[in-house]
Amino acid sequence: MIELKLERGSRHAPTLVEQLVRAFASAIEAQTLRAGTLLPSVRRLADEQRLSTFTVTEAYGRLVSMGLVAARRGSGYRVAVRGHRDEVRALEWQPPSLTATWLLSDVFADHSVPIKAGCGWLPNEWINESGLQHALRALSRVPAARIADYGHPYGFAPLRERIAEQLDRYGLPVDAASNVLMTAGATQALDLIVRTLLRPGDAVVVEDPGYCNLLQILRLAGLDVHGVPRTVAGIDTEAFEQVVIAHRPKAVFLNTTLQNPTGATFNMACAFRLLQIAQRHGLWIIEDDVNRELAPPGAPLLAAMEGLNRVLYVGGFAKTITPSLRSGYVVAERAVLRELARTKMAVGLTSSEATERIVDKVLTEGRYARHVEFVVEKLRHAHALVEERMDALGASVFRRPRAGLFVWASLPVDPCAAADVATRALEHGIWLAPGSYFRPGDAPSACFRFNVPHSVDDALWTFLETLP
Template sequence: MMFFQPIRGGGAPTLVDQVAQALQSAMESQLLRPGMALPSVRQFARNHGLSTYTVAAAYGRLAAQGWLAARPGSAYRVVPRAAARAAVRAAPWRPPKMGESWLLADVFADHSIPIKSGCGWLPSEWLNEAGLQQSLRQLARVPAAQIAGYGHPYGYAPLREHMLGVLAERGVAAQPAQIVLTQGATQALDIVIRTLFRAGDTVLVELPCYANLLPCLHLAGLQILGVPRTADGLCVETLQRLAASHPVKGLFVNTVLHNPTGTSLSMANAFQVLQVAERHGFWVIEDDVSRDLLPGIGPMLLALAGTRRVVHVSGFSKSITPSVRVGYIVAADELAAAFVRTRMAMSLTPAEMLERTVYQVLRQGRHQAHLARVRDRLGEAHETLCGLMDEHGFEVYARPGAGLFLWARPAGAWRERGAARLAETALRDGIWLAPGGYFDPTGADAGWLRFNVAYSLDPLLWKFMRRVGAA
C-alpha cells in the first residue's frame, strides 16, 4: 500500500514529518482502520525509497502520540479512534520549558518537537544507512569471545591505526600511543579538563562557544573568560590582552566550522592564536569534530604546532551518527597516558563494540562518497537558508556555505526582546530554536540564534517567523 510520494528539497518538511502526517491522515480517513497492522519499518522504507531510520522515527512519534500501538515482536497496529482520542486527552502535548537542563539533557529524549531548527545533528535520512548496516552485519560475525571482555585502555587498536593514516593525510605524524579513544568528543573534552586543570584555574573560550563545553568547565570549578569569535577566527587583540592580564592555563577553540557560528579560522588567524599561546605558555585544546563536513582544506592547529602545545579532540557524531558515541584525543605520549588514567577512573575502558562499528564504516570505500554527498547537501541548504534569511530581514553573522550551522538574528522588536523569548514562543508551535544565551558563559542574550541548516528550511518555520513579526 502506497501512502504518499516523498518530497525532497525545495523547503519541504522533513521526511519524518511527511511520513507521520501521511499515516495520520490515512488513519483519520479510515484508509488505515483500527487494529490494522502497518507494514514493517523495513518494508515501508523499501516501498517509498526511504531510510529505515526515517520510518522508525515516524512510527515512534505516532506511537508516542497514541495513534499506534507496538508490542515486542509484533507489528505496529492502528489504535481504535476512541482509544487514540482518550490517549491524547489524557496526555495532551505540552511544550517543554526552555532552559539549560532541557537544552543539554531532556532534548535528546524529547521526540515530540516537529521542527528541530536548533538541534546539532544531521537528519536521520542523511545518514550512511547502508554503511552502518554493513558494519553491524560484520560485527555480528565476530566471535563472542573476542568482544566479551573489556576493551583496551587506549581503545580499539585497528581504529587507532586507521586514524594514524587520516592524521598523516592532514599533515600530522603521530604514533599509536598518542591516540586515546573516548565515548564521544564531549567525554574527550571532559577528560582533558579533568587532567590538565584544577579548580580555580582560568581558561579561555570563544564567544559564542560550544554549549556543552560550558557545564563541563563549571563542574570543574574553572574561571571562564571569553574571546570574541570573528568571521575569520578569534579576536587576537582580546586574546593577547586576556593572556597578558590573567594566569591563563588553556584555550578551547573550534578550528573549522565553529559551533555555533559556522565560521573557520583563517590560516593567518590560526598562526596568530598559536603565537599568543606559545608566548604565554597555555594549552590550546582544539575541538575539531566537524572537519569531515568541510569541503577542501582548512587550518589544523595540531598540524601547525604539534602536540607540545596542542591537544586535539574530535569524534564521529557529525560524520557517521550521533548514536555511535566514539571520539578521540591526540596528544603527546605522556599526556595521552595521563588521559587514559583519567578515563579509566571515570568509566574504565571505552565501548569497543561501538569502536569496531566505526572502524568498519570508515574502512568501507563508500564512506568518502557519503561524506561528499552530505557536504553537497549542506552547501545547498546554506544557500537556500541564506536566501530565506535575506528575504525575511535577518542579520546573518557569516556565510560559511558549509557545515551544520548558521548564526543569525531577526530584525525589529525581537532583537530587543531577546532570542530566549522568541525560542519560548516558537516552542509552543512545535519549533525548537537555539537561543544564543546558551552559547555564552554569562548567558548574555543579544538576539542571536543558532540555526541547523538541514532542519531550517521548513515552510512552517518561516510562516511562524512572519506571524510573530520576527521577519
C-alpha cells in the same frame, strides 16, 4: 492510491521530498490509505511522477522514521499498523518547559518536539544506514569471548590506526599506539582534558559564542572562564592577547573548522597569530575539530601546524556516522596522552570496544567516503534554502559557509526577549537554540543557532514571520 499534485519550479515551494511526505502522511492520517496498504515501489512512483529514485527513497525513509510506514526487505513499503487511534489522539502534545536542564540533558531523550531547528545532529534519514547495518552484522559474527573483557585503555587498536591514517592525510602524522586515545564521544574527550590539565580556579579562554556543553564542563570544574569574540576569520587575536596578559589563562578551547555555533572557520593568518600568542605565553590549545570532514579542504589544522607540543586535538564521528554510537578521540603528545588515559580509567574505565568495532567497520567497509560526500552535498543545498529564507525574513546571518550543520543568525527581536521567543516556539512544536546558551555568563543575544537540515520546514518560517 492517492492523487499526487507536486509543485515544481517555485523558489518557495517545499522540496519534492517534503511534498511527498506531506501527501502520504495526510492520506494515512485521514485513513485514505489504511493500515497494511502496499505503497507503490520506489521505481514505479519515480517513473509515474517523473522523480529520481533518490527523492522517493528519501521520502519513504522519512515516513518510516515518523512511524507512518513500515519497510520490510522483499515486500516493499506498507502503511504501518498503529495502536488505538482514538487513544493516540487523546494524548495531546504538551510543550516541555524551556530550561537549561531541558536544553542540556532532557532534550536528548525528548522526542516530542517535531521541528528541531536548535539541535546539533543530522536528520535520522541522512544516516549511513547500509554502512551501519553492515557493521552491526559484522559485529554479530565476532566471537563473544573476543569482546567480553574491558578492552584496551586506549581503545580498539585498528580504529586508532584508521584515525592515524586519516590525520596523516590532513598533514598531522601521529603514532596510533601512543598518540591516539578513544573516548565516549568528543564531549568526554574535552572533559578528560579539563580533569587532567586544569584545577579549580584556573583561568581559561573560550570563544564567544562557543560550544554550550563545553561551557557547562568548565563551570562544573570550577574554572575561571573568559570569553573572546569569535569572528568570521577565527578568534579575535587582539582581544585574545589582552585577556591572556590580564588573566594568565592555562588553556584556550577552540573550534577551528565550521565552528559550533557560528559555522565559521579559521583562516591561516588568524591560526598563525593564535599559535604565536599561545606559544609566547605557554597556553594549552584544545582544538575541537569534530566538523572537519564536512568542511571544504584547506582549512588550517592547528595540531599539524604546531606539532602536538602544546595542542591537544579532539575529533569524533557524531556528525558523520551517528551521535548515538558515542565514539570520539583525543590526540596528544605521548606523556600527556598517558595521563589522559589514567583519568579515563579513573572516571569511567575503558570506552566501548563493541562501539569502536562498529565505527571501524563503517570506516573501512561502509562506503564511508561516499556517504560523507552525500552529506556534504545535502548540507550545501540545505544551506542555500535556509539562507534564502533568512534573507526574506530580514535576519542578519553571521557567516554563510554553505557547509556544516549550523547557521548563526540575528533575528529582528530584542536580545533580552530571545528566551521568550524560544519558549513561544516550543508551544508551536519548534525547538530554537537562543544565543545566550552559547555565551559565557549567559549574556543576552538576539542570535540563534539554526541546524540547517532541521530548519527547512515551512512551519518554522511561518512562526518566525510572526515575530515583532
